[in-house]
Every structure is written in structure tokens, then in C-alpha cells.
Amino acid sequence: MAQKVLDAQPFSRLVRARITRFGEGAATLEIGIREELQQQNGFLHGGVLAYAADNSITFAAGTTLGPAVLTSGFSIQYVRPATGAKLVARAVVAHTGRRQAVVRCELSTVGDDGTETLCAVAQGAVLAT
Known part of the structure; x- marks a missing residue:
């Protein structure tokens, strides 16, 4: 179901995003790193x-708030340049109220040898609509 919702987003199809975990206050999104998604360096x-x-x-928050949710804001800190074969974004709900969830996310790249490297951290708030 979660992958179907993701596939309904044209941009998600463009970057070829996949949901690999969804439920119990958490969600994991993966994207294969390819040349079209890189910057000049x-x-x-x-x-x-x-x-x-x-x-x-947003998907992690949806596991606690229900399917009708929208991001109300988030911040991201880039730790190091992202290189590798795959990007993995793991989000976990830190707190859920009646209409809002606060969620933390760690973004890592995975190399061809399976080594993970943290490249960014984020936190956001999501509202039930």
C-alpha cells in the first residue's frame, strides 16, 4: 500500500524511490544513486x-497519524557528501499527538561493499489533515 502511494507521486517515480519498511512508527525509503541524481562534483x-x-x-508519521498527512516543516543537516550505490533514509517517530507527529531521520549511503556512511540527519513535523 505504501509503495502504491509513493508510486502515485511523479517525482518519486522520477528518482525511482522505494519504500522498504513501513509500519510501527517507522519508514525507510531507498534510492539507487545514479548519474542523473548527482551534482557537478x-x-x-x-x-x-x-x-x-x-x-x-511523512510516511513514518502516517503510520501513527493515519494516511491523510502533510509535512508542515523539516530541517536537514548535511554531514558529508553522499556517494555510493544507494541512499537509505530511515525515519522514526519521536512523538505523536492528536494531530501532529515529530519524526527523526538518518540518511546514509551504502557502498558497493555494503558499508553504510551517514551523510545527513533531519527532523520534521507532520500534520494530520
Whole structure:
């Protein structure tokens, strides 16, 4: 169901995002790193990292607030340039109220050898609509 919702978003199809975990206050989004998603220095573009943080945060919140949710805001701190074979955004709900959830997200790249490297952290608030 979550992947179907993600596939309904044209931008998510463009970046070829996949939901690999969804439920119990958490969501994981994965994107294969390819040349079209990189910036001029060969690193994954920061906008792709921000997209992954936003969507994984919103999906995680949806597990506690229900399916009708919208991000009300988030912040992201880039720790290091993102390189590797795959981006993984893991979001976990820190708190849920009646109409709002606060969610933390860690974004890591995975190399061809399976080594994960933290590249950004994010936190956001999501509202039930």
C-alpha cells in the first residue's frame, strides 16, 4: 500500500524511490544513486537527500497519524557528501499527538561493499489533515 502511494507521486517515480519498511512508527525509503541524481562534483544532489528525508518522515508519521498527512516543516543537516550505490533514509517517530507527529531521520549511503556512511540527519513535523 505504501509503495502504491509513493508510486502515485511523479517525482518519486522520477528518482525511482522505494519504500522498504513501513509500519510501527517507522519508514525507510531507498534510492539507487545514479548519474542523473548527482551534482557537478559527482555527489548525490542535496535536493535528492532533502526529498528522501521529507518523504520518509511523512510516511513514518502516517503510520501513527493515519494516511491523510502533510509535512508542515523539516530541517536537514548535511554531514558529508553522499556517494555510493544507494541512499537509505530511515525515519522514526519521536512523538505523536492528536494531530501532529515529530519524526527523526538518518540518511546514509551504502557502498558497493555494503558499508553504510551517514551523510545527513533531519527532523520534521507532520500534520494530520
